[in-house]
Amino acid sequence: MLSSTTRRYKLTAILEVRNLSKRYVKSLDLAGKIAQRLGSDVREEVVHAVDNVNLTVARGEVVGLVGESGCGKSTLGRMVAGILEPSNGDIFYKDDLVNSMDKETGQQTALAVQMIFQDPFASLNPRMRVEDIIGEAPILHKIVQKNERSAYVREVMQRVGLDPDYARRYPHQFSGGQRQRIGIARALAVKPDFLVCDEAIAALDVSIQAQVINLFMDLREALDLTYLFISHDLSVVEHISDRVVIMYLGRIVETAPTEEIFKSPNHPYTKALLNEVPRIASRGIEYQPVSGEIPSPLNPPTGCHFHPRCPDAIDICRTEVPYLKPIATERISACHLND
C-alpha cells in the first residue's frame, strides 16, 4: 500500500513553497524612537519565525513537519493554509502562484487547503450547533443547496465517525476526541484536497489519539487527500508520514523519506531529536540529552543555528549559514559536516 502511494506522489506537486519567510517586527515606541535619535543603541526587534523555507508537497503525500517550540512549524503551516500573509516568498498551489490568482481561483484554493487545529476546545464556536459549524461553509460557498444541508451534514458526520443524530448538539456536549472529529468534519465539508493538521492529535488521550490517526489514514485513502502533518511527536510522525521535514529556529535542517530519516538521521539536530524520543521498547535507559536550551528566536546564534548545542560543531558552523544540499536521493540536509 505504501509503495504505491510513494510512486504516485512523485508525479505531481500539489504545493510548492519558495523562499518563504515570515518576520515579526516589534517596532519602536515613542520612547524608543527618542532614545534612538539621541544616539542610544536601540533597534527594532525582528523575529524570523520562518526563514527562507523551500518545500514541495506532492499530491497524495503525507509530509510530517517536526520541530520544537518556536521553530516556526505552525507559522509555516498557517502560511500554507492562507491564514497568515508571508513577509517574503511565494506559495504555488497546483502550479499557480497563490497571491496572483484571480478572485475565483483564489477562493477555490482557499477552500481546497483546510486547516485542523490543535485545541478542539478553542477552535469550535461554543454557541453554534454542530450542524451549523459543519454546514455553514458549504452553504456559503454554494457547495450544497440550503435544502440539502441537513442530509449533507449527516453524511459528513458519518464519514468522520460521529453519530448524525447529535447534529443539533453544541460542542460542549462532546468529548475531546469527538470535538476533534467535528473540527475534521468542518474542514472536510468544503471538499478540500489538502489538509494542514497543526498538532491535531496532541491534546488527545492515547486511546483516542489512535482512533483519530486511523481516521486520518482512512480519509486519505477514501478522499485522496494530501496532508501537511505538523507535530512535535516523532512516534506519530513516523507512523503517519511518507516524508519528514525537520525544522529548527525557522529553518529546515533536514528532509528525507520517513524510513530513512529514522534509520540514518544526517543532521546533528535530527540525531539529537531522535535520540530523545522516549519509546516503550527502551527501558531503564540512561538518557544522554543534548545540552543547552533552544535559543531565543529574537537573537538566534550566527552561522548554523544549532552550533551552540551541536557536539560536532567546527569553526565554519559559527560563521556561515549552512545551505540545504542533497546528500542522497530524495534527501537534503543543511550541515557543514557533509562538505
Next chain:
Amino acid sequence: MRDLHPTLRVEGLQTHFFTKEGLARAVDDVSFTVGKSEIMGLVGESGSGKTVTGFSLIDLVDPPGKIVGGQILFNGEDLVQANERRMSQLRGNRIAMIFQDPMMTLNPVLRIDTQMMETIVAHNKNVSKVEAHQRSRDALGQVGIPAPDERLRAYPHQFSGGMRQRVAIAIALLNKPDLIIADEPTTALDVTIQGQILSETQKLCHKFGTAMIWITHDLAVVAGLADKICVMYAGRIVEQGLINDVLDRPIHPYTRGLLGSVPGHNTRGKRLFQIPGMTPSLLKLPQGCAFQARCSNADNACTSEPMMKEPVSGRQVRCFHPQLGDTN
C-alpha cells in the same frame, strides 16, 4: 523483591467527589507501595484518577473531594489520620510535589533565592541565612542550571519553561525528601528538554534514595524511567507490576489496548489498534468492571465487581479474563 519497610504504602485509598450531579469515585480502592530509590509510574488517561491519587497523598484534595477510606502509610505513619499541622510539616520537607506547570510551585513576584531559602527555613528555623543560600545554590547546580549564583537573583519570568521546571525540581529536592510526587512534569516541555529533565531526575533519585511517583499519560516516558508501573482506569488500578513485565506482557485488556494504540516504528503503514468508545464518565460508571463496554472479552461475569488478583507472582490485575497468553 518485596520491600518490608517501603517509604510509602497505600492501602485501599478512596477519594470521592460529592458533586451536585452525584458521587464521583475519582480514586477507588487504590493500593501500591513505593520503596527507597524506587520510581513508580502511575499511568492513565484523563479522568482516570491519577492526579487525584497524587493530590490525595499530600492532602491537597479540595472540596467537594474528600478522602473517605483507606490508609496512606508514609514511613509507617498514616497520613489520612494526620492533622493539617502535621501535613504542613511534611509537605515540601519529607514529601515534595512537582506539578505540570512550574508556575504552580513558583511565586511570580518573588526572586528565586527568596523562594528557595524560605523552603529551607520554613522547615528548619536553625539554618542560617548563609547556609540556606549555599544549599539553594547547590540545588540549582544539581539540576543543571548554569551560573546558579546569578540565576538565584532572577525572577521566575526570566527563565524559560524548561528552566522553570528545573527550578521547581530543585525546590522539591531542597530538603532531601523521602518521597517526590511528580505530576506530568515534562508534558509541556520539548523533547530535548524533556530528555534532560528525565536524566537529571533519574540520577538524583538514585543518589539520594528518594522514592518517586511519576504521574503521566505517556507510557513511553515511564518505560525509560520507572522501575514499576500502575495503570489506572476510571479511578482504579487495573494492572500493576514491574515495568518490563507489564509493558512486555500486559495482562489487562485495557493495558494491552493502550500499548497497541501507541504509534511508532512497527506500525508504519498499518492501522493502529484502537480501543473502541471512550472513557466513561465517573458519574455514570457501569455496574461491575468500568472497562466492560470497550472490552472485547467482556461477558456476564464482568457485570460484577472485579477484585485485584495476582495471577502471576508480582503481577496484580483487576480482571475476570486476564490475558495470560502471548502479547498481540
